Amino acid sequence: MRHRILEIIWDEDVIQKLWRKHRVVPREVEQVVFEDDGASFRWHRSRRHGRRLLVRGRTAGGRRLLVILRPVDPERGVWRCASAWDDD
Numbered sequence: 001m002r003h004r005i006l007e008i009i010w011d012e013d014v015i016q017k018l019w020r021k022h023r024v025v026p027r028e029v030e031q032v033v034f035e036d037d038g039a040s041f042r043w044h045r046s047r048r049h050g051r052r053l054l055v056r057g058r059t060a061g062g063r064r065l066l067v068i069l070r071p072v073d074p075e076r077g078v079w080r081c082a083s084a085w086d087d088d
Helices: 012-022 026-035
Strands: 007-009 040-046 050-058 064-073 078-086
Touching (some): 012 026, 012 078, 026 078
Antiparallel strands (some): 050 064
16 A cells, blocks of 8 residues: 655754665655655554654665655655665
8 A cells, every 4th residue: 555655854864874874865765665666665663663654665776775754744745754774
């Protein structure tokens, strides 16, 4: 099932963390979320992080990523990227 994702909000500290720890850039996350027709989406709930949407897919270059999105306004399709890393 595709979730309504029209916009991803980026915090500067998350952008820096993604690059520093995982060598992931926002464009790669957006490719997985918006362009990969084979991407999978599922909800995950944890005591520590709350309810998050896990997105697994490939970038245009074929890199497999796991993307973590937090809902901001799911009805309007607005989400915040929390993290992303290689999904080997």
